[in-house]
Amino acid sequence: MNEEFLAAKELRKAFNGNVAVDVVSFSIMRKEIFGLLGPNGAGKTTTIRMMATVLPPDGGDVMVDGHSVLRHAGEVRKLIGVCPQELALYPELTALENLVFFGQMAGLGGKQAKEAAGENLLLVGLQDRAKDAVAKFSGGMKRRVNLAISLMSRPALLFLDEPTVGIDPQSRNHIFETVQRLRGEGMTVLYTTHYMEEADRLCDRLAIMDHGQLIAVGTPRELKAQIGQPEKVTLEEVFLSLTGRRLRD
Amino acid sequence: MSGLLRQAWVISLKDTRLFVRDRFALAFALAFPLLFVLGFTLALGNISSPDQPIVLRVATQEQEGISTQIIAALTAGEESVFQEIAYDEARLAVKHGRLGGFVAFPADFTASLLAGGKTRIEVVSRSEDPNRRAALEGFAHALAGQISLAREAVATVAALKARETGATPALDVGSLIQPTALVAMETEQVGPARPIRASNFTLPGYLTMFVFFAAAMGAEAVARERQTQTLERMLSNGVRRESILLGKYLSTAYRGLLQLAVLWIVGIFGFNVELGPEPVAVIAISVLMVLASAGFGIMLASLVNTVRSADSVGILTSIVLAPVGGCWWPLFIAPAWMQTLSKLTPHGWANSAFNKLMLFGAEPGNVAWEMTALALFGAGFVAVALWRFRMAPAR
Ligand SMILES: Nc1ncnc2c1ncn2[C@@H]1O[C@H](COP(=O)(O)OP(=O)(O)OP(=O)(O)O)[C@@H](O)[C@H]1O
Ligand SMILES: [Mg+2]
Numbered sequence: 001m002n003e004e005f006l007a008a009k010e011l012r013k014a015f016n017g018n019v020a021v022d023v024v025s026f027s028i029m030r031k032e033i034f035g036l037l038g039p040n041g042a043g044k045t046t047t048i049r050m051m052a053t054v055l056p057p058d059g060g061d062v063m064v065d066g067h068s069v070l071r072h073a074g075e076v077r078k079l080i081g082v083c084p085q086e087l088a089l090y091p092e093l094t095a096l097e098n099l100v101f102f103g104q105m106a107g108l109g110g111k112q113a114k115e116a117a118g119e120n121l122l123l124v125g126l127q128d129r130a131k132d133a134v135a136k137f138s139g140g141m142k143r144r145v146n147l148a149i150s151l152m153s154r155p156a157l158l159f160l161d162e163p164t165v166g167i168d169p170q171s172r173n174h175i176f177e178t179v180q181r182l183r184g185e186g187m188t189v190l191y192t193t194h195y196m197e198e199a200d201r202l203c204d205r206l207a208i209m210d211h212g213q214l215i216a217v218g219t220p221r222e223l224k225a226q227i228g229q230p231e232k233v234t235l236e237e238v239f240l241s242l243t244g245r246r247l248r249d
Numbered sequence: 250m251s252g253l254l255r256q257a258w259v260i261s262l263k264d265t266r267l268f269v270r271d272r273f274a275l276a277f278a279l280a281f282p283l284l285f286v287l288g289f290t291l292a293l294g295n296i297s298s299p300d301q302p303i304v305l306r307v308a309t310q311e312q313e314g315i316s317t318q319i320i321a322a323l324t325a326g327e328e329s330v331f332q333e334i335a336y337d338e339a340r341l342a343v344k345h346g347r348l349g350g351f352v353a354f355p356a357d358f359t360a361s362l363l364a365g366g367k368t369r370i371e372v373v374s375r376s377e378d379p380n381r382r383a384a385l386e387g388f389a390h391a392l393a394g395q396i397s398l399a400r401e402a403v404a405t406v407a408a409l410k411a412r413e414t415g416a417t418p419a420l421d422v423g424s425l426i427q428p429t430a431l432v433a434m435e436t437e438q439v440g441p442a443r444p445i446r447a448s449n450f451t452l453p454g455y456l457t458m459f460v461f462f463a464a465a466m467g468a469e470a471v472a473r474e475r476q477t478q479t480l481e482r483m484l485s486n487g488v489r490r491e492s493i494l495l496g497k498y499l500s501t502a503y504r505g506l507l508q509l510a511v512l513w514i515v516g517i518f519g520f521n522v523e524l525g526p527e528p529v530a531v532i533a534i535s536v537l538m539v540l541a542s543a544g545f546g547i548m549l550a551s552l553v554n555t556v557r558s559a560d561s562v563g564i565l566t567s568i569v570l571a572p573v574g575g576c577w578w579p580l581f582i583a584p585a586w587m588q589t590l591s592k593l594t595p596h597g598w599a600n601s602a603f604n605k606l607m608l609f610g611a612e613p614g615n616v617a618w619e620m621t622a623l624a625l626f627g628a629g630f631v632a633v634a635l636w637r638f639r640m641a642p643a644r
Contacts, residue, residue, distance in 0.1 A: 049481075087477070088477055088479045088481065088482040105487075107252075
């Protein structure tokens with residue numbers, strides 16, 4: 001458990017002079033669910049995109065299982081799966097077609113991709129809707145397809161960028177249980193969310209980010225202990241006390 | 250390498266699936282061009298009687314002179330595109346809408362020409378018929394150029410002869426201005442002139458326009474994929490940017506080939522289009538044109554950022570390049586400067602080759618430059634795409 005799987009080292013990124021990520025370092029242990037929390041615009045998605053090799057950092061590096069995203073992006077890409085904050089899929093295609101396509105993009109053969117797609121649709125509870133166009137799905141179902149796609153490459157490290165945003169408790173709960181099950185199978189997960197009770201229940205360790213900087217890292221209990229008795233305070237109170245009550249964006 | 254090709258192939262199949270499910274895209278690529286061909290063929294010539302070619306009417310106000318000789322030369326031969334018409338009758342016919350337009354020589358044409366002065370050729374046309382006006386103006390321009398050339402030649406020969414013999418030579422303008430010579434000048438000497446059946450140039454013109462149009466609209470799909478981050482998702486899966494570009498190139502090319510097949514088949518069986526004596530060369534030009542259009546599509550996809558800019562750039566380039574490249578009216582009746590301008594567009598080269606092969610009976614060797622130019626355009630477009638293609642939107 002205590003083996004470092006990902007190490008972000010002094011990551012920096014600015015867009016047209018506006019600093020989005022400001023010297024961020026942290027590590028994720030193997031088989032851990034690591035929560036990345038922060039208000040809107042804190043820099044979570046930008047950090048994930050750099051870790052996922054799709055956005056080159058202005059400075060710093062990320063090592064995934066010993067491979068640098070700068071120098072060995074190809075190796076890193078074999079290890080990771082990304083579930084982006086936006087629904088990155090083709091609404092006109094069916095759920096099955098979406099999964100098979102991205103499976104083939106991740107290097108699976110046609111037959112392997114179909115098998116994996118069947119398994120992953122079952123995992124997210126969409127096996128009965130496999131042949132329906134995603135455009136006809138509800139918001140929660142689309143989110144589950146988005147998640148299933150990111151599992152097609154059977155990643156060792158999964159980045160989940162707000163996988164439960166804007167969906168009903170049933171779908172949320174389903175995604176939630178799926179993530180726990182994946183961790184049980186040995187997957188390492190980075191999880192981003194605005195739902196504090198979700199992070200509290202799910203994550204082994206958390207980092208709180210604001211204005212592009214990490215302002216706290218620790219287990220939920222350690223973070224709560226910073227402002228009071230861990231049994232009596234909620235993570236939401238910790239979050240608000242650390243990031244302030246001022247509105248963002 | 251094989252991974253790259255396999256991924257590109259899978260991407261191109263996915264895009265083709267999306268295309269087939271998109272009814273609007275299908276209609277736009279296949280039904281629109283056919284509607285245009287039908288409309289303009291009906292406007293320019295009667296498609297139900299394929300023997301009725303475009304006819305250009307010429308009139309003169311002179312009783313006797315160079316213009317009557319020119320008209321005799323132009324209208325000679327059974328298959329001539331030109332027909333003589335009496336001046337006053339022609340004016341009246343245009344006024345009452347019975348005639349689209351005509352070209353006329355003034356009463357003092359011979360006199361001012363022989364006096365070494367300037368003369369003019371009149372184009373009379375109904376303003377609401379731009380195609381015919383373009384045809385007539387192009388013809389008048391060509392004729393004017395030809396006549397001044399002939400006058401220079403005659404004057405030089407006359408001067409030489411006069412020095413030798415002291416006699417004044419007879420003027421034989423008719424032998425200098427044969428219809429073949431005239432058409433040859435406009436069409437770069439590719440064979441004997443034949444009557445022009447409207448669908449023989451409207452179809453390749455609109456085919457070219459809509460193949461490029463559909464390819465340009467493909468750029469919008471790429472911009473959308475950039476926005477919805479499906480491209481970024483592929484990148485994080487280990488897909489190379491070159492695979493994505495090649496996949497997009499292939500799917501655009503399949504679309505173009507489908508358009509090609511449908512339009513040629515409907516054209517041949519529905520509009521009596523004739524591919525001419527060298528159908529293989531026509532198909533080769535069509536395929537090169539499609540490959541250039543696929544390059545054009547991925548180049549636009551690399552240059553535009555948002556879906557909106559992709560849309561407007563796609564529409565703008567298509568409706569500017571089409572007329573400049575001779576998709577809306579035949580280039581060989583356009584003035585020289587327009588013919589030169591058309592060479593800046595792949596459309597222009599494609600149409601020039603189609604016209605040579607399908608209207609003027611050219612041999613494959615006559616369109617070697619057009620083939621080379623289309624291949625170079627295609628390669629240039631792909632090079633720009635390889636250089637500029639981004640996976641994520643720049644902000
Ligand atoms: N491609 C981009 N171009 C310009 N600015 C960007 C870009 N991506 C992010 N930003 C800016 O960087 C900052 C951090 O954005 P980021 O999306 O990483 O925040 P986030 O923590 O994921 O927020 P949210 O909770 O709303 O998803 C914001 O100010 C955002 O406007
Ligand atoms: Mg975000």
